[in-house]
Amino acid sequence: MTHRNAQEYTSEQARKEAWLPLMQELVRCYQAFSRHSARHIKSLGxxxxxxxxxxxxxxxxxxxxxxxxxxxxxxxxxxxxxxxxxxxxxxxxxxxxxxxxxxxxxxxxxxxxxxxxxxxxxxxxxxxxxxxxxxxxxxxxxxxxxxxxxxxxx
Amino acid sequence: MTHRNAQEYTSEQARKEAWLPLMQELVRCYQAFSRHSARHIKSLGxxxxxxxxxxxxxxxxxxxxxxxxxxxxxxxxxxxxxxxxxxxxxxxxxxxxxxxxxxxxxxxxxxxxxxxxxxxxxxxxxxxxxxxxxxxxxxxxxxxxxxxxxxxxx
DNA sequence: GTAATATAGTTCTAATACGAACTATTGTCA
DNA sequence: TGACAATAGTTCGTATTAGAACTATATTAC
Missing domain, CATH: 1.10.10.10 (Winged helix-like DNA-binding domain superfamily/Winged helix DNA-binding domain)
Incomplete structure (x- = not known):
């Protein structure tokens, strides 16, 4: 969902689609949160x-x-x-x-x-x-x- | 991660922790996005x-x-x-x-x-x-x- | 009152997901 | 060079995950 390719797509084919970095950030932020949280929860068994x-x-x-x-x-x-x-x-x-x-x-x-x-x-x-x-x-x-x-x- | 209980916890024990609704919204927003996206991807096989x-x-x-x-x-x-x-x-x-x-x-x-x-x-x-x-x-x-x-x- | 329908949970299948252990290969250093 | 550590992928065990099919029970409609 992070799509390295989306970078190229943005600049080459659809400069208007400025929302792609937002989508990537949503995914990354959630994943970071989710792993951060999971780390602690696992330590609780x-x-x-x-x-x-x-x-x-x-x-x-x-x-x-x-x-x-x-x-x-x-x-x-x-x-x-x-x-x-x-x-x-x-x-x-x-x-x-x-x-x-x-x-x-x-x-x-x-x-x-x-x-x-x-x-x-x-x-x-x-x-x-x-x-x-x-x-x-x-x-x-x-x-x-x-x-x-x-x-x-x- | 959505924690219905967090509502009560917020109001009863830690009114200061106003970030709990933000956490819930982060989870819900990501999940909504993720399911929305998955629906289409599955239709592509x-x-x-x-x-x-x-x-x-x-x-x-x-x-x-x-x-x-x-x-x-x-x-x-x-x-x-x-x-x-x-x-x-x-x-x-x-x-x-x-x-x-x-x-x-x-x-x-x-x-x-x-x-x-x-x-x-x-x-x-x-x-x-x-x-x-x-x-x-x-x-x-x-x-x-x-x-x-x-x-x-x- | 019975057939059709809807609902609550379970079971099943296929695919993730993480982390630990494992194999093969490469790098380091004395 | 020769022990030893580091790295790339694979394999394995356990737990989710979604969704479809299934069973049992409840509701609706006629």
């Missing part, structure tokens, strides 16, 4: 997706697959495997949710809750040292521009 | 990584694994498999590079070259309709802010 699920379930009575998928942007097929492994680690459990017998409630176990209380604030602190170097005005502006761009991907 | 390699090799004499990995941000272990499959499709070939007998040059085949010439401009056009909705000032600003943020992920 979790994968990024597992952390994501733990963080989403924390301070909650539980959530079914559908809701959990919407929050984490993980598709249900993938989620099944992630929950399997978290369950094997004793961090979450599957509970029959009351009415609809198709639906399953996923909850943190006590151990999962303790882990959440430990690693979530730790990770937030870890990330804060990077993000806080932008002053709050830049943060606001960046967020607004990203939102604007996102709305154009249908 | 390629995976995003395969397209990335084709686009990087286009207009080039070829590239070894190291260089290709640097350009595409794909690790070498992963790259082996991707090149295997592109080779099986007849789109690239491995060539013994002259001096260093450890090194392998990867080149587009004629078929790969033709594919590149077809799909690369097509995909750029496809993406342009989204990016060009930001005016060029916003594009520049967004790029600058993203670059600034990226430099803080060490």
């Amino acid at each position: 979790l994968t990024p997706s597992q952390f994501d699920v733990i963080a989403t379930l924390g301070n909650t009575e539980g959530m079914n697959f559908k809701m959990l998928g919407q929050e984490t942007l993980i598709t249900k097929g993938t989620l099944t495997g992630i929950i399997d492994r978290l369950e094997a680690k004793g961090l979450v459990r599957r509970v029959n949710s009351g009415q609809d017998r198709r639906s399953t409630l996923i909850q943190l176990t006590e151990q999962g809750q303790r882990l959440f209380e430990k690693v979530f604030p730790e990770h937030i602190r870890y990330l804060s040292t990077s993000f806080e170097r932008l002053d709050s005005e830049q943060q606001t502006q960046l967020r607004r521009l990203l939102r604007g761009l996102r709305n154009h991907f249908f | 390629l995976t995003p990584s395969q397209f990335d390699v084709i686009a990087t090799l286009g207009n080039t004499e070829g590239m070894n694994f190291k260089m290709l990995g640097q350009e595409t941000l794909i690790t070498k272990g992963t790259l082996t498999g991707i090149i295997d499959r592109l080779e099986a499709k007849g789109l690239v070939r491995r060539v013994n590079s002259g001096q260093d007998r450890r090194s392998t040059l990867i080149q587009l085949t004629e078929q790969g070259q033709r594919l590149f010439e077809k799909v690369f401009p097509e995909h750029i056009r496809y993406l342009s309709t989204s990016f060009e909705r930001l005016d060029s000032e916003q594009q520049t600003q967004l790029r600058r802010l993203l670059r600034g943020l990226r430099n803080h992920f060490f």
